[in-house]
Amino acid sequence: MAAGAGLRMAGTLVKLAARKVFRPKPVGPAGGAPFDAAFDRLLAAPSVAPEIARSTRLTLEANENGWAAAGLRVEPGDEISVIAAGTLWASKALDMHFGPRIGVWLRAGETGAIFKTPGDVASLRVKEGGPLFVVAKPPGEWADEQGRFDPAFPRAGIGGALSICVIVWKNGAAKGLEALARAGDYEGLVTRALAQARNPVSTPEGWTYLWRLGDGEIYRDVKSGESRHIHCRTHQDVGILQFPADFALTDTTRLRWRWKVDKLPCDLPEDIQLTHDYLSIAVEFDNGQDLTYMWSGSLAEGTIFRCPLPYWDKVETHWVLRSDAMELGRWLAEDRPVKADYARAIGAPPARIVRVWLIAVSVFQLGEGICDYADIELVDGERVLKVI
Known part of the structure; x- marks a missing residue:
């Protein structure tokens, strides 16, 4: 590296460290026990339970080495909602973290194609059937579209955990989330999930x-x-x-x-x-x-x-x-x-x-x-x- 480039990089790191000290950024909705208690209560509400075909809650640790079984099965065409909270940390000292917006990946069956939720709340229609598997990870570590990890990029150095609720609806995500919203909310996640289900962002045509x-x-x-x-x-x-x-x-x-x-x-x-x-x-x-x-x-x-x-x-x-x-x-x-x-x-x-x-x-x-x-x-x- 040229001396000038090295000095510029050092200066960038100094500025970055100063910003992290004086301008910390919010982490987002918390996972863990508060999330679990809230969704246990919401899913059991009398107006919500009849809308649910199957549901599960699970905690995904950043240091897990593989896919976690979600404990439920999905069928092609099922409408599901995924609601998640928590933080995965690359460096607390530098305030380097990411959340479920880019960290929640799912797969139906052992050989199904992987897919990611587009946000920390998302409703989508499942394309393949089978037992559902979930993993928390940063993007870019994949060896193939079936979710094998690339051995050149070992999953190390990330801490934290994500709390996830997966719901398979009987009568569609919008109707189910309307019932869930009437029962209550947790840090605005249910409200945003309902808005996303009603007005999903479509990928630009041809892309x-x-x-x-x-x-x-x-x-x-x-x-x-x-x-x-x-x-x-x-x-x-x-x-x-x-x-x-x-x-x-x-x-x-x-x-x-x-x-x-x-x-x-x-x-x-x-x-x-x-x-x-x-x-x-x-x-x-x-x-x-x-x-x-x-x-x-x-x-x-x-x-x-x-x-x-x-x-x-x-x-x-x-x-x-x-x-x-x-x-x-x-x-x-x-x-x-x-x-x-x-x-x-x-x-x-x-x-x-x-x-x-x-x-x-x-x-x-x-x-x-x-x-x-x-x-x-x-x-x-x-x-x-x-x-x-």
Whole structure:
């Protein structure tokens, strides 16, 4: 590491430590005995019990090595609600923690596909049947979509626990949660669960969340007449939205888009793990690499760096495209020569583009990022792939 980069990193860590001392962030609803007592009472209420097909409560410790049996079975098409509270700690000294918004994963059966709740409260329809398994973990440790842990990333260094209530409803989540809300609440979780069930956030049309990080409620379609854009709001979470794009990479291939960034999730240099919160648009290639154009809170425009996170350090490269705070809140148009950028940032270019990504990260500093994307397209001569 160059001396200048080392000094900048040291300065970033000093600022970070000072902020954690003087500006601690709230943890969120507490798990443990208060959560358990509240939901024991709520689920047993005379108006609620008839709506429940099956339910379970369990505590997930951060240091558990595998999936925990939830103690109930789900069938394809079941509507379930998951309500969770508690905190998992990476470092109490640095106030580095995350909650059930990104830490609750489920699987039906031993070989079912894993799925994540998009928030600490979530209602969803189960796609596969079988005994339900649950695990608490940060995103990104998966070896496959069936939930095997990647041995290259041992599950160590995380403390704390999450308290979870899983309910399988007889007559649908909205009706069941209405009854639950009439019976009472616990730190606003039931009220928010009912609001989420009544008005779920749909994933933008044509896009899917990257399975490795799980579904979320970060992105949503915004339509007005014939115009359409994607709105992004991230707060204490992470999500990658992907659009399929089978597109040859040539000397004249360009990625074009417009974006308006209203708020950045971090104002410190994002090139270390503890401050790696950012907003970006990325291109994934057929060799598994991705190049992501980001808006930085403090790094100079034109800065290029490899992702500082485990796993991602092998596949992802960041290019700081914007960092001028005076341009926040403005719609800006971008036009990038993808092959030339790849050659400069990574090396010998591959043959094809396979996906376009939108990335939002706010898990490290627990801040908020807000932006909008429009008119995303891949262009090569007369060929145009309209993404949005």
